[in-house]
Amino acid sequence: MDSSTPKKIFIQNFGCQMNDYDAERMVEVMHRQGYATAATAEEADLIVINSCSIRDKAEQKTASAAGRYRELKQFKPGLVVAVGGCVAQQEGERLLRRIPVADFVFGPDLIPALPSLMARVSKKRFAATEVIEVEDYEFLDADPEPSAVKVTALVTIQKGCDNHCAFCVVPTTRGREVSRPADEVIAEVARFVALGAREVTLIGQNVNSYHGIGSEDGDDFAELLERVDAVPGLLRQRFTTSHPKDFTPKVARAFRDFRTVGSWLHLPVQSGSSRTLKRMVRDYTRAEYLEKIDYLRQLVPDISLSTDIIVGYPGESEAEHQETLSLLEQVQYDSIYSFEYSARPDTPALKLRDSVHGPIKKRRLQEVQTLQRKITAARLRRWIGRDAEVLVEGASKRGAGQLCGRTRGNELVHFSAPVGGDEKALIGKLVSVHITGAGTNTLIGQMDSDVVRRLPLIAAHREADGAVH
Numbered sequence: 385m386d387s388s389t390p391k392k393i394f395i396q397n398f399g400c401q402m403n404d405y406d407a408e409r410m411v412e413v414m415h416r417q418g419y420a421t422a423a424t425a426e427e428a429d430l431i432v433i434n435s436c437s438i439r440d441k442a443e444q445k446t447a448s449a450a451g452r453y454r455e456l457k458q459f460k461p462g463l464v465v466a467v468g469g470c471v472a473q474q475e476g477e478r479l480l481r482r483i484p485v486a487d488f489v490f491g492p493d494l495i496p497a498l499p500s501l502m503a504r505v506s507k508k509r510f511a512a513t514e515v516i517e518v519e520d521y522e523f524l525d526a527d528p529e530p531s532a533v534k535v536t537a538l539v540t541i542q543k544g545c546d547n548h549c550a551f552c553v554v555p556t557t558r559g560r561e562v563s564r565p566a567d568e569v570i571a572e573v574a575r576f577v578a579l580g581a582r583e584v585t586l587i588g589q590n591v592n593s594y595h596g597i598g599s600e601d602g603d604d605f606a607e608l609l610e611r612v613d614a615v616p617g618l619l620r621q622r623f624t625t626s627h628p629k630d631f632t633p634k635v636a637r638a639f640r641d642f643r644t645v646g647s648w649l650h651l652p653v654q655s656g657s658s659r660t661l662k663r664m665v666r667d668y669t670r671a672e673y674l675e676k677i678d679y680l681r682q683l684v685p686d687i688s689l690s691t692d693i694i695v696g697y698p699g700e701s702e703a704e705h706q707e708t709l710s711l712l713e714q715v716q717y718d719s720i721y722s723f724e725y726s727a728r729p730d731t732p733a734l735k736l737r738d739s740v741h742g743p744i745k746k747r748r749l750q751e752v753q754t755l756q757r758k759i760t761a762a763r764l765r766r767w768i769g770r771d772a773e774v775l776v777e778g779a780s781k782r783g784a785g786q787l788c789g790r791t792r793g794n795e796l797v798h799f800s801a802p803v804g805g806d807e808k809a810l811i812g813k814l815v816s817v818h819i820t821g822a823g824t825n826t827l828i829g830q831m832d833s834d835v836v837r838r839l840p841l842i843a844a845h846r847e848a849d850g851a852v853h
Contacts, residue, residue: 394428399436435471440726470557542588563596592630648794652692656711657704688793696745698736764822
């Protein structure tokens with residue numbers, strides 16, 4: 385390789401939006417060391433597998449990905465392969481034995497130290513899994529290249545979790561809760577907006593337990609939403625993930641009261657049975673969860689909802705499974721993430737007896753997903769014939785000159801732009817799309833040419849309200 389050619393980093397990312405955010409920060413850290421971003425693993429001098437341990441299948445993907453790089457490393461002796469993320473934090477030295485191709489493994493807290501970890505590679509293989517104490521933890525500010533900023537951006541506000549749900553590895557892999565100072569959050573949101581982002585998603589393991597302000601009533605997260613709402617140029621904000629026990633009426637009112645808060649909430653219920661929830665140590669009942677949903681829908685009747693469902697949790701009876709199905713019918717979620725229970729290392733659920741047999745778990749998961757597909761289809765059909773406010777994100781994967789974007793309720797819309805219009809000029813804009821059809825998980829629409837002519841007027845109106853396109 386020519387000495388003037390920069391080295392390149394390639395990241396294979398698994399898992400949640402926290403991992404997406406972490407992967408972006410890894411790239412930025414190494415860019416400051418002169419690395420460029422590789423389009424493929426074959427081009428890279430450093431490959432990072434950013435792992436997820438929330439489910440067994442996600443952990444298996446890490447080992448599978450590493451296996452594919454073994455041959456590549458044989459043909460490229462200088463190639464460095466590292467494993468980051470939650471599996472690395474959880475397994476440490478054990479992961480080095482399981483994945484011989486890895487030169488080192490490192491936990492999420494050590495992303496800022498990635499350059500110094502690279503300097504140690506020539507000596508011997510190692511695991512770096514130190515957890516930074518709460519009082520010493522500093523969040524890594526996003527420093528993206530302007531060309532890398534899209535219409536939507538992730539902004540972390542909190543890491544770790546102080547809840548101890550019996551099935552969850554997060555307290556082990558991410559540590560105790562640490563809230564990012566509000567001024568840092570607002571500055572990062574403003575930085576993304578200045579570079580072209582128009583929507584941000586505030587992320588954390590449990591955003592509802594955010595405590596970075598010290599508000600008088602103790603509801604720091606609701607106050608943070610209000611402060612983000614005031615950032616000039618921001619059109620929308622979302623947040624994930626929320627723990628139901630910490631979801632407050634004040635946060636619910638934010639959906640009604642703040643112009644940028646989208647009409648979508650992901651509120652993981654996990655099970656529709658209070659008995660199962662107790663074994664999960666979720667600290668709320670079915671009735672308490674439904675009470676919060678009912679209050680939210682009183683405030684915003686057409687709000688879109690999503691959730692997480694675990695089937696086959698140890699001891700789950702057929703009657704308890706039926707309670708989960710009835711909860712889906714009652715709440716009418718727009719979408720769900722559903723999984724078979726998989727035992728995770730170092731979790732209290734490992735001690736529970738009465739495990740549910742594999743075939744039963746598979747059948748229950750199929751029943752949950754079949755029911756939800758019907759509900760999702762009905763929820764999407766309610767849009768047909770209506771006009772939706774869509775934030776344009778870019779070209780649609782459907783091709784044919786179509787664009788795509790999301791409604792305030794987070795529904796993805798593929799739509800045709802007016803003939804002869806400048807499609808690129810619409811990216812990052814809020815436009816009105818007439819919904820003409822619904823697919824399995826998306827909407828289909830048509831944008832009227834009259835909307836394009838009105839865009840300058842819409843922009844002027846929003847600028848008067850404090851928003852700038």
